[in-house]
Structure formats: C-alpha cells, structure tokens
Amino acid sequence: MTDSKYIDVVYSAEKKPFSDYPSKLIKELVKKYEIDLNSSILELGCGRGEFLNEFTNLGMKGFGTDVSSYAKDFCKNAEIKISDITKEKLPYPDNHFDIVYSKSFIEHFYYPEIVFEEAYRVLKPSGKFINLTPEWKYIYKTFYEDYTHRTPFTEKSLKDIHSIYGFKNVQVESFKQLPILWSSNFFLRNIFKFLSELTRIFVPEYFRMKFKWIRFSKEIMLLSFATK
Numbered sequence: 001m002t003d004s005k006y007i008d009v010v011y012s013a014e015k016k017p018f019s020d021y022p023s024k025l026i027k028e029l030v031k032k033y034e035i036d037l038n039s040s041i042l043e044l045g046c047g048r049g050e051f052l053n054e055f056t057n058l059g060m061k062g063f064g065t066d067v068s069s070y071a072k073d074f075c076k077n078a079e080i081k082i083s084d085i086t087k088e089k090l091p092y093p094d095n096h097f098d099i100v101y102s103k104s105f106i107e108h109f110y111y112p113e114i115v116f117e118e119a120y121r122v123l124k125p126s127g128k129f130i131n132l133t134p135e136w137k138y139i140y141k142t143f144y145e146d147y148t149h150r151t152p153f154t155e156k157s158l159k160d161i162h163s164i165y166g167f168k169n170v171q172v173e174s175f176k177q178l179p180i181l182w183s184s185n186f187f188l189r190n191i192f193k194f195l196s197e198l199t200r201i202f203v204p205e206y207f208r209m210k211f212k213w214i215r216f217s218k219e220i221m222l223l224s225f226a227t228k
Contacts (some may be wrong), residue, residue, distance in 0.1 A: 006068070006148060018048075018050060018074075021177070021179070022050040022051045022053070022054045023054050023057070024179045024182075025051070025054075025177070025179075026051060026054035026055055026058070027054075027058075028179070028182050029101075029130060030058060033128060033130060033225055035060075035099060035128070036098070037058050037059045037060055038059070038060070039060050039061070039098035039099050040060070040061040040062075040063065040096075040097050040098050040099070041055050041060050041061065041062055041063065041097065041098065041099040041100070041101055042063045042064070042065070042090075042092065042096075042097045042099070042100050042101070042122060043055070043062070043063070043064045043065075043100075043101045043102065043103075044064075044065055044085070044090075044100065044101070044102040044105055044115065044119065045065070045066055045102055045103075045104075045105035045108070046064030046065065046066050046071045046075070046078075046080065047066060047068070047070065047071065048070055048071060048074055049064060049070065049071025049072075049073075049074040049075030049078070049080065050074065050075075051101070051103055052064045052071065052075050052078050052101075053074060053075040053077070053078070055078075055101070056075065056077040056078050057077075060099075062075070062077060062078030062079070063078060063079045063080075063081070063092070063097070064078055064079070064080045064081070065080075065081050065082075065083040065085070065090060065091070066080070066082065066083070067082065067083070067084050068082070069082055085114055085115060085118060086109070086111075086114065089118060089121075090118045090121075090122055092122045093122070094121050094122065095122070095123070095124045095125065096122045096123075096124065097122055097123055097124060097127060098123075098124055098127050098128070099123075099127065099128050099129075099130065100119045100122065100123055100127065100128075100129045100130070101129075101130045101131070102115070102119075102130075102131050102132070103131070103132040103133075104132065104133065104134070105131070105133070106131060106133050106151070106153070107133050107134055107143075107149050107150065107151055107152060107153065108148050108149060108150055109150055109151055110150045110151065111151075112151050112161065113161065113164075113165065116161055116162065116164075116165040116167070117165055120165050120166050120167065120228055123228040124228070125228055126227055126228060127227065127228045128225065128226070128227055129162075129167060129224075129225070129226045129227070129228070130223075130224070130225055131158075131223075131224045132175065132221050132222070132223050132224075133153050133158070133221065133222050133224075134149075134152065134153070134219065134220075134221055134222070135153070135154070135155070135174055135220045135221055135222045136152035136153060136154050137154060137155075137220075138174075138200075138218065138219070138220040139152075139218075139219055139220065140152070141205070142208075142219070153222055154222075155172050155173075155174075155222060158172050158222055158224050159172050159224075162224065162226045166228070167226035167227065167228065168226065168227050168228070169225075169226060169227045170224065170225075170226045171224065171225045171226070172222055172223070172224045173222070173223050173224075174220050174221070174222065174223075175220065175221045175222065175223035176196060176216055176217065176220055176221070177216045177219075177221060178192070178196060178213065178216050178217065180192045181193055181196060196213075196217040197217075199213065199214055199217040199218070200217045200218050200220075203217075203218075205218075
C-alpha cells in the first residue's frame with residue numbers, strides 16, 4: 001500500500017487538475033448497475049475524494065478510507081477515516097454497507113486478497129462490489145511506470161479472486177475511460193469505439209501522454225461487479 005505522500009506528489013492538483021470526469025463516471029456506474037441513491041457506499045482508497053464526492057452529490061451516504069487525509073478537504077459530505085488495510089481491519093462492522101467501490105486501488109497490493117476479504121465482510125448481504133483496475137493485457141508495457149503498482153490483473157484473475165472470496169454474480173469487462181464511448185446513441189458510440197480501437201493499435205506510444213484520447217484508448221481498465 002502506498003504512503004500518504006503518494007497523493008501529494010503523483011495526484012497533485014497541479015499535475016492532475018480536478019475535472020468533470022468523476023461526475024460522468026459515477027453517473028454511468030449508477031445507471032449501469034442500477035444503484036439505489038439511498039444506498040450507503042464505502043470507497044476504499046478514496047484518494048483525493050473526487051469520486052466519492054460524486055456519489056454523495058447524488059444523495060448517497062458516503063464513507064471513505066485511505067492512508068491519507070487528503071479527501072477530507074475536498075469531500076465534505078462524506079465520512080473519511082484514515083486506515084491502512086494491510087495492518088488492520090477496516091474500521092466498520094460486518095454487513096454494514098450497500099456498496100463498496102474502489103478505483104485504481106487493488107493493483108497497489110502485494111496481497112490484494114485482504115481487500116476482497118474485507119470488502120466482503122463489510123458489505124451487507126446482496127451488497128454490490130464495484131471495482132476498476134488496469135487491464136494487464138493492454139497496459140503491461142506501462143503498468144510499472146507507477147512504482148507503487150504491485151499486482152496486475154487479467155480478466156480471469158479478477159474473476160477468480162472475486163469467486164475465491166465468496167462473491168457471486170461476478171462480471172468483468174474491458175472498460176475505456178472515454179465518456180463518449182458510453183453514449184446511449186448506438187451509432188455515435190460505435191463510431192467512436194471503432195476510432196478508439198484504431199487509435200490504440202496504430203498511434204505510436206510516443207503520443208500516449210500527450211493527448212487524453214490517445215492515452216485512454218490505450219490504457220484500458222477492467223471494470224468488475226459482484227454481489228455478496
């Protein structure tokens with residue numbers, strides 16, 4: 001697990017300014033997985049708090065844990081607790097949350113099993129676990145550009161770890177962080193999916209960090225959903 005300086009350096013507002021992407025992503029996930037807006041949600045590794053903040057903006061009861069207190073300044077409507085899951089259990093009782101969410105979190109552990117075990121413990125029966133992590137198949141050349149990355153995942157390994165720790169109805173899919181690809185307009189969505197694939201295959205790696213369209217056409221995530 002990374003230490004508290006990671007957010008200050010790697011995800012500083014100067015290097016990675018806040019944007020409207022978290023709002024678009026969370027609205028898409030809420031729609032996709034039919035999340036009740038009266039739910040209680042725990043975000044593991046909430047970082048700057050920008051994703052958790054969007055859940056609370058929709059009316060959900062938000063809670064977050066991280067080794068850093070950074071999110072307390074940005075996410076005012078959620079309860080943020082400093083917690084290191086590698087050293088202690090999450091500071092919540094069993095069967096407590098409707099939703100557990102994490103993004104770009106599980107790959108930072110040598111033993112990600114502890115995350116799945118604790119997520120399962122604090123979820124209510126039939127609760128939902130939603131997770132995003134880089135897909136090794138597409139990102140293996142750049143995965144260790146972040147020196148805190150420890151364990152990469154494939155579709156199969158992510159399905160397996162969910163099942164081993166008791167989760168049901170496991171779904172795992174490739175996911176690009178380009179909101180235009182989530183459009184409800186079938187024609188528009190598929191045109192841009194095709195263009196994104198052409199970008200992924202043919203645009204040189206040199207341009208990856210220069211344009212968001214190129215970067216997120218190449219840096220594909222795994223999106224997983226499961227229930228307790």
